[in-house]
Amino acid sequence: MLSNKQIKLINSLHSKKGRKENDLFLVEGEKSLLELVKSDFSVEFFVLAENQTDLLHELSLKSPAYIYIVSEEQLTKLSTLVTNQVGLAVVKQKQFNHFKINSPYTIVLDGIRDPGNLGTIIRICDWYGFKQLVLSEDCTEFYNPKVIISTMGSFSRIEFTYVDLPIFFKSHPEIKKIGAVLNGENIHTYSFPENAFIILGNESNGIREEIIDTLDEKITIPAFGEAESLNVSISTAIIADNLRRFILS
Template identity: 60%
Template sequence: MTLTKKQIKLINSLHSKKGRSENHLFLVEGEKGLLELVKSSFKIQFIVLNEIYSNHEIVQDNSDYCFFASEIELNKYSTLVTNNFGLAVVEMPKQLEFHNPVGITVILDGIRDPGNLGTIIRICDWYGIGSIILSNDCTDFYNPKVISASMGSFLRINHLYVDLVKWLNQFPNVAKIGALLNGDSLHTYTFPKTGFLVLGNESNGISKPVEDLINDRITIPSFGGAESLNVGISCAVFLDNLKRQF
């Protein structure tokens, strides 16, 4: 089947946050993401594949809503620099309902870079963290660059955007652990069984209003001359140390 002008217009609209919000749809692009998507419970509106993959396993199981395009056309529709496989238009699931915290929940304060957010989503998936809470000024979870960087992990991570200060104040008895440069050593810190691990903005760290709510300030010890670590790398180091304890 060939795409209609209406479908092409819809795909192009999903390149922007406004378009995604208005349509409650987002894009999944590339072979890795699509292969994981079709095995998930996410509802797919339609799939567009490079016409050379007309006999691909994805088509066999989803033929009713598969469309085909040339590689040149596909790259016009895609947000990726190169996309020689395909893309899907997918419905956004309902946001996480968060009531009582269990285990460690990752909290993101002002993460702006889509690549960093996608990496953090993938890392949380690797370490079995099922939910993340994001401040309202974090980048869009469904930004195509976030989805691509997550390498399919977005399918398994629940998320919620909140006014972070108000939200954290709802849990006065839950430990709030801040990843800060001037904290105690992560290597000697004992994680609580339930708590919030707060990671801050790539340039400015945790915002002052959120930092004021932190109970435990911890840092990754430095043994060299680097000024700081990427927030995604920091997330992995914190979660690896956490999993060594539990």
């Protein structure tokens, strides 16, 4: 049975302040829980709905963490979701304090504010095999529950760091900075350099001016219809696909 202290802890993890103070975050939903136990994240404990016998068996085989069983009604009250009929986990945050670029190409995000967009971008990076993500300091929080849910478990396979982008770029002068903008070179005919930071900007304003001024090259996803713009996560997927094609060519 969950104690009042544990219930209070779970509720505190709904807020950024609570997550930061406790160095913990929530993972919710069957897919994310199954991906979680395949990772090296440290789980404090699970909370499952009482009808989740198959999931209970699966998690108990793969994790030593204690599993609490509650009613669906209580689970939903504890969850950040409107309804949660499966379960959640309280998990220790990872901090990549010794983050070091280890790939020729790295996705860099400048001012991404929407948690759903960030979560989808994390999932896209995982799909295309880009295992590191660099975020400006004003990007939304990686461990936001909406971000974690949107990743569908991919959060467990991505290293990340939050940085002051101008300072970060100055510390990596050997890596070219390629920005996704509206007036760049057609990505369908573009030849990527041997190594690069691929930079995508804020949902409304794009890459900020101080970063635009430092770019080595600019790329554009050409439009063939009349839509005014593309969602930043869709743009990330298109760029990642073209980049992967270039690498394999």
